[in-house]
Amino acid sequence: MILRTRLLLCAAVAVAAMAQTAPVAELATKKALTLAVAKEIAAASSRFAQQNKWLVAITIVDDGGHMIYFERMDGVQTGSIEVAIRKAKTAVAFKRPTRLFEEDVAKGRTALVALPGGMPFEGGVPITADNQVIGAVGVSGATAQQDGMIAQAGVDALPKILGQGIAD
Numbered sequence: 001m002i003l004r005t006r007l008l009l010c011a012a013v014a015v016a017a018m019a020q021t022a023p024v025a026e027l028a029t030k031k032a033l034t035l036a037v038a039k040e041i042a043a044a045s046s047r048f049a050q051q052n053k054w055l056v057a058i059t060i061v062d063d064g065g066h067m068i069y070f071e072r073m074d075g076v077q078t079g080s081i082e083v084a085i086r087k088a089k090t091a092v093a094f095k096r097p098t099r100l101f102e103e104d105v106a107k108g109r110t111a112l113v114a115l116p117g118g119m120p121f122e123g124g125v126p127i128t129a130d131n132q133v134i135g136a137v138g139v140s141g142a143t144a145q146q147d148g149m150i151a152q153a154g155v156d157a158l159p160k161i162l163g164q165g166i167a168d
Helices: 002-021 035-051 079-094 098-106 110-114 144-156
Strands: 057-062 067-072 124-129 132-140
Touching: 035 057, 035 067, 035 132, 035 144, 057 079, 057 144, 067 079, 079 098, 079 124, 079 132, 098 110, 098 144, 124 144, 132 144
Parallel strands: none
Antiparallel strands: 057 067, 057 132, 124 132
């Protein structure tokens, strides 16, 4: 009985020692866009566009570039559909506004036009939460600069949508 107790005690100590030195794997915790939030972001972008009498297509994608929500205002050319989608996908894939690619191309870095999956026109803006890119807005139909302003208006509305005061 005493020997058995000692063996169990030794085994328990060994297991405890291994537990202290063994690496512990963890899964990441991340925010994700919901359909409800995506619709609110698009609504904020749409309101801004309507106030300025700009007709556009608006796309919201998740962090993998998959479409969550799409809206095309009456009268918008059909070519803007795919452009809005590609702007959103570019912004999320490269974790930066597409305006930066457009600026680089204008400075002579023309190789960016061949960027796989890239769209070097302003109008794609990443959506962030807790300093993580969780999606993007893509807008097309007005001028590139106006598209960018519309997309940014949607992103800027996120804190209000979430009941927070200031964006991160």
